[in-house]
Amino acid sequence: MTQIKRADKLTKTDQLIKQGFAMRPLRLDSLEIFEDVVRCGGFRAAALGRGVSSSAISQSISALEEALGIRLLNRTTRSVAPTEAGEQLLERLGPALHDIRTAIDDLNQLRERPSGTVRINAPAPAVDHMLCPLTFEFMKIYPAVNVEIVSDAAIIDIVEQGFDAGVRFGNQLAQDMIAMPLGPALRYAIVASPDYLHKRGRPDSPGDLLQHDCIRRRFPGGTMETWAFEKDGDEVEITPQGRLTLSSAHHELQAAIAGAGIAHLFEDYVRDDLEQGKVVEVLEDWKKQLPSWYLYYPSRRHTSAAMRAFLEYIRQREWPPVSN
Template sequence: MRAAELSELAAFAAVARHKSFRKAGEERGVTASAVSHAVLNLEDRVGIRLLNRTTRSVSLTEAGELLISHLDPAFGEMAGALDALNRYRDTPFGKVRINVPNSIGPFVIGHVVGPLLKKNPNLQLEINATDRLVDIVEEGFDAGIRFGERVTEGMIALRIKPRIRLVVVGSPAYFETRPKPETPHELKRHLCIQNMFPSGARYAWEFEKDGQTVSFQPTGPLSLDDHELMMQAALDGVGLAYVWEPRAERAIASGKLVQVLDDWCQLEEPLYLYYPSRRHMSAGFRAVIEAMRAA
C-alpha cells in the first residue's frame, strides 16, 4: 500500500471517530479541507461514498461502517507494532492527549507535567482544560480526569490525588454589611454568585454536617462558569463565592477573603484518571499513568 493511500485511510478513520472534519484535522495536525480532500480521494479511488455530509453533520454510510470496522483493528495492530519499538529507545515518545476540568486542572496536574516531560523529553503532552463534559473516546483523548460519580461506565479508572473540596468565601468588605452565615440555610439572606456549567446549567452548593445534607441553589444577580472570575467577584465584594479551596487558599491566608461554613464543606468524591480499555497502550501513555500514580 502506498503512503498516500494509508494517509487517506487514516484521515477517514479520524473523521469516523470524531464525526467532524475540523476535529479530525486538529488530531492529525492539518486543516479540515486537507482531511476532506483526502477522504474524497479515497471515495473516488474505491468508487463508493463512505460519508454522508451536510452543513451540520457528518455520518458514516453503510459502506463506511464496514470499512471502519476493519480499519480500527488494523490501525490498533499497527500502533502496537510501532509502540513495540520503544524497547529500543531510552524514553517513551509520541503524543498523549488528556482532558481535565479547567476549574481543578492546576491542582491536579500542574505539579506532574514538569517532572514528567523532563524525564521523557520525547513525549508530547496535549492537555485540554474545560469544564464541559467530554466524551474522551469520541473526541480522541487518551484519558480524562473526573470525579468518581462522573466517570463513564466501562472505563478503567485510576484514583489520583488530591481530594479537594468546595468552600464558601466572601470579602471583609462584604461582611461589614452582612453577618457571617452560621448554617447553609442563612445563605438565603446573602448575595451568592451562581455557579454555571459551560452548558449554562446552574449547579447547587452542596453541604453536609453530622449526617445532615443541604443543597442550596443561589439566585444572585451574577452567574459565572469560571472559578477565577468567581474569586475576583468575591474579592470585589460582589457576593459570596463557592470555589475550590486550593484556588482560594492564598486569598484566605492573606485576609483578602474570609471563609465561612467551614464545618459544612466536605471533601468531594475522589478524582480519577480514566481511560478506555485498550489492547495496545503506548509507552507515552503508560508514562503518564505512572506519573499520576506516583503523584
C-alpha cells in the same frame, strides 16, 4: 505468442485506467484522517488536531474517495457525517488502525525511553491545580513524550473521542474503566469579597446563604450545582440562589473578587486570593471532605508506552492528607 498476450493485458489495463476503474494508490494516513474527521465531527476540528489546514484535510478525503471510487462522507455547511459506505469502512477501520498503532508501539518498548503522545480530557479546575503541575514534571523526565490536555467539564466517551485518559471528580465511572486517585481528597471553600461581606453581613450557617446573592454554577448537562456542608456529623445541602449563573470556576472567582456574591470553589482555586485578602472565607467549620480527582482509562484497550509511563509516574506520587 506469449509476447502478444502480455501486450493484450497491458492494453486492457491501460484502458481500465483511462476509464477510471483501476484503484489509485491508497495512503494509510488518509484512512487515519478519515477516522479523525468522523470522530471530530468536521474538517476544521480534525485539522486543528493535526495542526494542518482544513483544505488539506478536505483534499485528503477527496483523494481517498476518488481512490476508493465511492463517497464516504455527506457534507453540509454545518456538519459532516459518514455515508453508509463510510460507516461500513469505519467499523472495520477502527480495529485495524488500532492493531497497526499497537504494533508500532510494541517497537517503542525496545527504546530506552518511551515516546508518543498522551491525550487527556479534564475539567479546568483539575487541569489548573493538579494535572498541569504533574504533567510539567513528567515531561521533564520523559522528553520524548508529547502531552495534549483538553479542558472540558462535559462527560464524554474518551475512547470514542480519541483520548487515552480522562479526569473526573470522584470515582463513579463506567465499569470498563480503571480509576486511580489524582491528588488528595478535596474540600470546597465558601468565599466573598471583604466589600460584599461588609455590605451584606457574614453568614453563620449554611441556611443563611439563602438570604445572600450566591454565584451559581450550571454544569454542561444543564443541571445546577448544589452546595454540601457537614459539621459534627450534621450534613446540610442547599440549592444556592442568586442573580449570577456561570459555568467556570475561573469566572466564579472573578465574580467573587468583584463583589458580585458568594462563591463555592475548591480550596486550591482560592488559596492565593485568600492570602492576598482579595476574598474572605466564611463557614470554615462547615467544610465537607470530598473525594479526590480521579484519572481514568479504559481497561480493555491496549495502553501505549507513553501512557504506561504516565500512569507509573502517577502511581509513584504520595498525596498529602488534607490539612485542617
